[in-house]
Amino acid sequence: MSATTLLHPVPRDATxxxxxxxxxxxxxxxxAARRTEFTTLRHVPRDMVAQFKRAGIYRAGTPRCFGGDAMAPADFLKIVARIAEVDGSAAWVASFxxxxxxxxxxxxxxxxxxxANGPDQVFAGALYPAQPAARQDGGWLVNxxxxFASGCMGAEWLGVGIGGGPGVKPVTAVFPAARVEIVEDWDVVGLEGTGSHDLRVSGQFVADDWTFQRGxxxxxxxPLYRYPAVCYQAQVHASVNLGLAQAALDIVNEMSGGKVTTTGAxxxxxxxxxxxxxxxxxxxYRGARxxxxxxxxxxxxxxxxxxDVTAAQASTLRLSATNxxxxxxxxxxxxxxxxxxxTIYSKHPLQRIVRDSMVVTQHAFLSSGVYDGAGAVLVGVPPFPGYP
Structure with a gap:
């Protein structure tokens, strides 16, 4: 399926x-009409998430055997970037x-x-800091x-990180959202509408069949599930910044042909x-994109x-996303x-775009550490554990 197939055509006058x-x-x-609301609420509300579902966004990563689209990564990433041209927070939530x-x-x-209830399922999670879990028969007792559980306010399923330790990746335990408490503490400057609150679990049992290791x-x-999952998640975040950059260039280009400035310049x-x-x-911008x-x-x-995807190819995916x-x-x-x-006025659109873009670059998947890992792959020495 291509990106354009999400644009389900309907007559202009039809509801x-x-x-x-x-x-x-x-x-x-x-x-576009509601982005200020998202900032005020500090999350994208469920009725907006429902519209994302109707556009096919939350079946893009669902296997075809379960009725999903299993969309090619490039097609989905272009959709995320297009949403980010309008609002970074909405794109971040849609990217999940x-x-x-x-x-x-x-x-x-x-x-x-x-x-079981359809392919349009929203999964969000927070892996860190990974928490120890007590082993029980057939599963784990999680506390x-x-x-940073982005999009948790609109999710049906929530994952949290358990176990792990030095050199050991944590395991993700998956729960129905109703079994997880959302601690609404997302008070930030930039991507305010992502609802990236904390998750809290108290004495909940999770069976082994509901756990997996990320990646x-x-x-x-x-085919989609043979594509490196961690690389893909880095790319969806990078796509948000690509969309924001396109919006910024469009805005300043439009400003350039305006009236003579107040100083007469x-x-x-x-x-x-x-x-x-x-x-x-x-x-x-065009080179990086x-x-x-x-x-x-x-x-x-x-x-x-x-x-098979080679380590060098996966490293290139990570490096090009960070770049x-x-x-x-x-x-x-x-x-x-x-x-x-x-642009210094608080309501100027570039203010929001600048703040949002800075938050994107702070994400661990897009940090400067990726350059170290990619450099190690390029020169043929072992990269840090877990890379790429």
Whole structure:
């Protein structure tokens, strides 16, 4: 399925039924109208998540054997970037339509229970800090509190990290959302609407069949689940910054042809330094975006041919994602600087974009540590544990 197939066409004057497929453009219009609400609430509410479902976003990572679309990564990432052009928080929450790729590592019978009510299931989680769990017959007794559960307010299923330790990846324990307490402590500047609250679990038993290791071998044998899951999650976050950067460039370009400034200086479009820096920012952005999608499409094509993903290919996916996120943030700062004094007002759209983009670059999957791991792969020495 391509990205455009999510744009379910309907007549302009038609009102689709409440459960009918929804064109992506209609979703984008709703996001644009409500993005201030998302910031105020500090989460994207469930009725908006329901619209994402109607647009097919939360079945994009669901296996076809359970009625999902198992969409090619590049197609889904372009949708995330398009939403981010309108609002970063909404795109971040929508990006977890990819998170069901993690669930493909669960036993197939468990997955069948998750998708029993349909393929449009929202999974969110918080793995860290991983908490010790007491072993019991057939499972674990889970207690603890975890941070950064983006999108938890609209999720049907929530995962938390248990076990782990030095050099050992934690295991994710999956619960119905009703069995997990959401601690509403998301008080930040940037991506405020993602609802990345803490999760708390008190004395809840989880059976072994409801646990998996993030990035573990998938049970589902479909092409999407042979794509590196951790790399994919880094890429959905990077796509948010790509969309934000496109919006920033569009905004400052539109500003350039406006009226003469209050000081009587020429329009920005008439200033050579403005044109030069804008062109440089455009070139940086397009270069980073092109490599990002080229790496994704190259690896997925190899998977479709039946090839295994190599460590070098996975490292390139991580490196190109980090580069895309970081370059996009630089481009956004350049756009902010080129916008001049007008951009300092709190309600100027570039204010929100700058803040959101800085939060994206702080994510561990896109940190400067990725450069160390990628450099190690390039020179042929062992990277740090867990990379890529």
């Amino acid at each position: 689709p039924p409440a459960d009918a497929p929804l064109p992506l453009e209609a979703v984008l219009a709703e996001v 339509g990819s998170a069901n790729t993690y669930l493909a590592a669960l036993p197939k019978a468990t997955q069948a229970l998750i998708y 603890g509190q975890w941070k 573990g071998a998938p049970i589902i044998d479909e 020429p329009r920005m479009a008439d200033r050579s330094y403005f044109r030069i820096e804008l062109a440089q920012a455009e070139a940086q 092109a490599w990002f999608f080229d790496a994704i499409e190259s690896v997925y094509a190899a998977i479709l041919r039946g090839d 895309a996120a970081q370059v996009a943030a630089d481009v956004i700062r350049a756009a902010y600087r080129l916008g001049g004094m007008a």
